[in-house]
Amino acid sequence: MTATATPTTSLDDLLLWFELSQLQERYVATLDQDRLEDWPPLFTEDARYEIVPAENADAGLPIGVIFCDSRGMMEDRVVSLRNANIYEAHAYRHALSGLIIERIDADTAKMRSSYIVVQTRQNGESFVYQAGRYEDEVVRTADGWRYRSKRAIYDTSRVQTLLATPI
Amino acid sequence: MTATATPTTSLDDLLLWFELSQLQERYVATLDQDRLEDWPPLFTEDARYEIVPAENADAGLPIGVIFCDSRGMMEDRVVSLRNANIYEAHAYRHALSGLIIERIDADTAKMRSSYIVVQTRQNGESFVYQAGRYEDEVVRTADGWRYRSKRAIYDTSRVQTLLATPI
Amino acid sequence: MTATATPTTSLDDLLLWFELSQLQERYVATLDQDRLEDWPPLFTEDARYEIVPAENADAGLPIGVIFCDSRGMMEDRVVSLRNANIYEAHAYRHALSGLIIERIDADTAKMRSSYIVVQTRQNGESFVYQAGRYEDEVVRTADGWRYRSKRAIYDTSRVQTLLATPI
Numbered sequence: 037m038t039a040t041a042t043p044t045t046s047l048d049d050l051l052l053w054f055e056l057s058q059l060q061e062r063y064v065a066t067l068d069q070d071r072l073e074d075w076p077p078l079f080t081e082d083a084r085y086e087i088v089p090a091e092n093a094d095a096g097l098p099i100g101v102i103f104c105d106s107r108g109m110m111e112d113r114v115v116s117l118r119n120a121n122i123y124e125a126h127a128y129r130h131a132l133s134g135l136i137i138e139r140i141d142a143d144t145a146k147m148r149s150s151y152i153v154v155q156t157r158q159n160g161e162s163f164v165y166q167a168g169r170y171e172d173e174v175v176r177t178a179d180g181w182r183y184r185s186k187r188a189i190y191d192t193s194r195v196q197t198l199l200a201t202p203i
Numbered sequence: 204m205t206a207t208a209t210p211t212t213s214l215d216d217l218l219l220w221f222e223l224s225q226l227q228e229r230y231v232a233t234l235d236q237d238r239l240e241d242w243p244p245l246f247t248e249d250a251r252y253e254i255v256p257a258e259n260a261d262a263g264l265p266i267g268v269i270f271c272d273s274r275g276m277m278e279d280r281v282v283s284l285r286n287a288n289i290y291e292a293h294a295y296r297h298a299l300s301g302l303i304i305e306r307i308d309a310d311t312a313k314m315r316s317s318y319i320v321v322q323t324r325q326n327g328e329s330f331v332y333q334a335g336r337y338e339d340e341v342v343r344t345a346d347g348w349r350y351r352s353k354r355a356i357y358d359t360s361r362v363q364t365l366l367a368t369p370i
Numbered sequence: 371m372t373a374t375a376t377p378t379t380s381l382d383d384l385l386l387w388f389e390l391s392q393l394q395e396r397y398v399a400t401l402d403q404d405r406l407e408d409w410p411p412l413f414t415e416d417a418r419y420e421i422v423p424a425e426n427a428d429a430g431l432p433i434g435v436i437f438c439d440s441r442g443m444m445e446d447r448v449v450s451l452r453n454a455n456i457y458e459a460h461a462y463r464h465a466l467s468g469l470i471i472e473r474i475d476a477d478t479a480k481m482r483s484s485y486i487v488v489q490t491r492q493n494g495e496s497f498v499y500q501a502g503r504y505e506d507e508v509v510r511t512a513d514g515w516r517y518r519s520k521r522a523i524y525d526t527s528r529v530q531t532l533l534a535t536p537i
Contacts, residue, residue, distance in 0.1 A: 050385070133463075134398035136399045152488045159360075161360075162331045167463040193494025221384050221387070231484065235503065236482075294424070296501040299467050329525060329526040
């Protein structure tokens, strides 16, 4: 960036930020309100979703807690979670920050952000369940922006791996 | 939503989001800076404010930790809190996310969001004090947007009920 | 504010908010992604940065954990942190809220916000490391908005003071 001109904020940047930020808010609201059935529709048909520990992601070993490479697999997971008796009821509350958008072209972008998830289990205790970063690829579809890829890469190692719920 | 046209973001949506998001930021700043006296003016005269556990809210039992059905009651509570000797000094820090706005008409809207509140007591320990969701009704007044109803519905059960402070 | 007219949101307010909010997001992203070398460039050459406990800040005693009064000092600190063997690897995740902007003139503003920082150490535990408030002065430069002063004023007392990293 040269120092000869003040960078001006284009209305385009603002609108792109707003649209993608709204997608993030919907994502969080869907999970925090336990509307799991509304979670797969936030992705494209062939989208990839995974939850992976930071040490694996950084070493290029994509072996994680959840791996889905289609919306159908996400829908199956939701059905499994709803049917599982060993699924302990809990509430998630997300906090997001540090959203950085990299525009690829008019209909494609990459995003990075930090997340903190607080969980409350049936005993009523609230605690930091997981912290990490999202790395997302998003695409503009006829229905608005959708995730084509979303990776939740967690710092924490105390993470539930059996019947994990989306983060 | 049909798949025949790309939804476009209207500047109206952006401006409404900005105005309501600014109200939320002021709300948080007021509580986190311990400016309790500036908290009732964020509500309409006849507004309702309550803090209620999720299990009661979901069962339709509105019995909570705080219940005010006018701004006057909120002002009384602030006076009580300031005068109470048993009130242990503490600091709150809020994190909000997942804000979803439902526009009712030009001057009325409903909002939902997730909150996490970290508390630091006099011993200097910071911990997740409460997590939950806000359900708000807001109305545009001559002074800008104000809450007509705000419910803090908490997941956590470890919640201080004696001389509770607003969340 | 008189009650005779509805306050209208100017596009100017929205754009200023967006630009400053983007600075905050970049700040968080830089620290949360451990890109410490990109941290000093977010400040002006003669900027001041400090981390100070709330009880000192409120008593006017600016004795804190970090005190830098130039970008050069910040750069030196980053070099020290990178070279220190006793530096335990950790990840930070910030959550920000309650951003209040006070416009001073066209190119200067003050900001206040709340922060929560979750840390994950090598043992994989994630916990609330620090909570507090930022008090910032920002200035518009040829390269965009930069911090001229940033104070992280923490509520928590359980804070690492030896080789502290920026918050």
